Amino acid sequence: MAAATDAFTHRDRCAIVGIGATDFSRDSGRSELTLATQAARAALDDAGLTVADIDGIVRCDFDSVTHNALSASLGIRGLSYWGEVGPGGVAPCAMVGQAIGAILSGQASTVLLYRCLNGRSDVRFSAGTAPTVQRPVGGKATYDEFYIPYGLMTPGQLFALMAQRHTIEYGTTPEQLGEIALTCRANANDTPHAQTAGRKLTMSEYLASRMISAPLRLFDFCLESDGACAVIVTSAARARDLRQPPVLIRAVAQGAAADTRGGMMYTAVTRKSLVELPAYTVASKLYERAGLGPQDIDVAQIYDCFTISVLMQLEAFGFCEPGAGGPFVASGAIRRDGSVPINTAGGHLSEGYIHGMNHIVEATRQMRGTGAVQVADAETCLVTGGPFPTSSALILRKA
Amino acid sequence: MQPFSPVITDKDTAGFFAAAAEHRLVVRSCEACGEAIHPPTAHCPACGSWNTGWRDVSGRGQLYSWTTVWHQVHPAYPVPYTITVVELQDVPGVRFVGRLSGEPQLKAGMPMSVFFETTGDGAVLPNWQLTSGEAMQS
Numbered sequence: 001m002a003a004a005t006d007a008f009t010h011r012d013r014c015a016i017v018g019i020g021a022t023d024f025s026r027d028s029g030r031s032e033l034t035l036a037t038q039a040a041r042a043a044l045d046d047a048g049l050t051v052a053d054i055d056g057i058v059r060c061d062f063d064s065v066t067h068n069a070l071s072a073s074l075g076i077r078g079l080s081y082w083g084e085v086g087p088g089g090v091a092p093c094a095m096v097g098q099a100i101g102a103i104l105s106g107q108a109s110t111v112l113l114y115r116c117l118n119g120r121s122d123v124r125f126s127a128g129t130a131p132t133v134q135r136p137v138g139g140k141a142t143y144d145e146f147y148i149p150y151g152l153m154t155p156g157q158l159f160a161l162m163a164q165r166h167t168i169e170y171g172t173t174p175e176q177l178g179e180i181a182l183t184c185r186a187n188a189n190d191t192p193h194a195q196t197a198g199r200k201l202t203m204s205e206y207l208a209s210r211m212i213s214a215p216l217r218l219f220d221f222c223l224e225s226d227g228a229c230a231v232i233v234t235s236a237a238r239a240r241d242l243r244q245p246p247v248l249i250r251a252v253a254q255g256a257a258a259d260t261r262g263g264m265m266y267t268a269v270t271r272k273s274l275v276e277l278p279a280y281t282v283a284s285k286l287y288e289r290a291g292l293g294p295q296d297i298d299v300a301q302i303y304d305c306f307t308i309s310v311l312m313q314l315e316a317f318g319f320c321e322p323g324a325g326g327p328f329v330a331s332g333a334i335r336r337d338g339s340v341p342i343n344t345a346g347g348h349l350s351e352g353y354i355h356g357m358n359h360i361v362e363a364t365r366q367m368r369g370t371g372a373v374q375v376a377d378a379e380t381c382l383v384t385g386g387p388f389p390t391s392s393a394l395i396l397r398k399a
Numbered sequence: 400m401q402p403f404s405p406v407i408t409d410k411d412t413a414g415f416f417a418a419a420a421e422h423r424l425v426v427r428s429c430e431a432c433g434e435a436i437h438p439p440t441a442h443c444p445a446c447g448s449w450n451t452g453w454r455d456v457s458g459r460g461q462l463y464s465w466t467t468v469w470h471q472v473h474p475a476y477p478v479p480y481t482i483t484v485v486e487l488q489d490v491p492g493v494r495f496v497g498r499l500s501g502e503p504q505l506k507a508g509m510p511m512s513v514f515f516e517t518t519g520d521g522a523v524l525p526n527w528q529l530t531s532g533e534a535m536q537s
Contacts, residue, residue, distance in 0.1 A: 126472070127472060128472045128473065130403060130472075130473055131403075134401060134403075135403075136406045136407070136520070136522070137403045137404070137405060139409035139412070143412070143438040145405030145406050145407075145409070145412060145416075146412075146438060146495070146496060147496055149402060149403045149404060149524055150482060150496045150497060150524075151402075151473070151480055151482060151498050152496055153472060153473060153476075154472055157466055157468060157482060160466035161464045161465070161466050161482065161484055162464075164464045164465060164466055165463065165464040165484075168464065168507040210469065210470075211469045211470075212468075212469060213468045213469065214467045214468075214469065214502075261438055269463075269464070269494050269496060270437055270438060270493065270494050272492060274463070274484070
């Protein structure tokens with residue numbers, strides 16, 4: 001084990017100073033590069049910065065837009081740091097961590113993070129990971145040859161296998177998963193920019209929605225969205241002179257389970273337990289670095305590609321015992337007036353799916369006190385990343 | 400389109416499919432420490448040995464989890480079908496995926512047995528069925 005002496009040096013030393021987003025829609029009508037540029041410009045305006053202030057960019061490996069493309073589009077003249085994190089939804093919190101690393105090591109002063117996708121009108125994740133042409137699948141340590149030939153070819157099917165196993169071990173019910181969908185929807189209903197702002201969801205509508213991959217129904221799945229989000233990170237010292245009240249990054253952590261397998265995600269079925277996420281490792285590192293625990297978290301943005309991913313992460317981040325996620329959410333604990341309100345803008349399930357980056361934007365709003373569904377007196381916000389194959393998370397706090 | 404065949408020429412997994420072609424189910428295993436390594440790698444992650452090879456296993460297991468797929472994502476995989484996750488009886492912790500047609504009535508722990516299917520282009524794929532015979536259709 002490495003000594004922990006260097007593990008606390010980033011605590012509260014950097015801040016989120018700018019956030020930006022486009023509209024979230026089913027068809028943006030513009031390129032992903034334009035979306036990213038618009039979100040980045042909005043984040044710069046929000047921070048009171050100009051493109052001349054940006055010297056670093058960190059991107060997500062699933063993004064179609066490269067650092068160079070965004071830098072060229074924005075007119076950044078002196079990009080001197082860039083990085084990339086993945087895979088996919090695991091990235092956003094870790095992207096913040098990479099920005100912190102660049103800033104505290106003197107490689108950058110002000111770093112732009114972004115995620116843009118035409119996730120509904122162009123490449124849809126619901127189409128799965130099988131090739132679009134007839135060819136053998138797998139090889140090169142993807143291990144797809146053990147999964148795709150059997151028809152296991154979408155993230156939703158994998159999370160359905162987890163939900164079924166969670167039901168086997170703990171008796172988790174559809175109504176408990178439905179409570180997560182309804183909580184996110186109710187928050188989105190009061191968030192004007194959310195894709196489901198005007199569309200209520202009742203438990204009977206949830207239960208009657210069509211089965212996609214049992215036990216997961218339509219409303220257990222996140223939206224597919226077109227849109228982009230951007231976030232600007234700089235040092236806490238520099239943040240004090242900028243337009244917005246700085247939101248300090250208390251701590252960031254990445255983590256892999258001890259028995260993480262190769263491949264993108266389907267190999268999760270071979271881990272010791274299908275219902276024990278890498279998030280357990282992330283949570284212990286994150287809380288140690290932050291000097292905080294679950295009891296200190298006032299509001300949380302929990303990565304919600306599916307309802308079951310929320311339920312299992314609530315367990316992993318210590319809000320309830322392992323296996324007790326069902327009764328915990330059924331108690332109303334995650335509602336806006338509960339002990340840990342989650343996904344206050346509606347999350348991926350009901351706000352929009354910007355692959356985790358919209359969670360960081362909403363977390364920043366909550367710490368500024370500007371959320372449409374604002375948690376009163378919230379001073380700390382947890383944000384979690386995609387749960388497979390590895391994960392990441394961070395804690396923000398009000399300065 | 401036909402259902403997907405596995406790549407059977409990858410240097411780390413070819414031995415699995417070569418055994419399947421002989422209707423044998425094998426698991427990558429460390430000769431030094433006995434670790435079962437699935438998905439397979441040439442290097443043993445438990446002890447660091449490179450002395451790994453393929454071990455024959457019984458082809459019996461128990462049902463660990465499953466999902467019946469109702470939303471079709473690929474024309475060669477008509478719904479409903481059921482993806483199964485089977486844990487090996489003689490190598491606990493090692494799990495394989497299989498596919499049953501329709502929406503069989505399943506319970507965790509049901510005994511499962513391997514059988515071998517030949518895909519469109521001649522690769523052989525291990526698959527899993529209920530040991531008591533065909534799954535009951537609902």
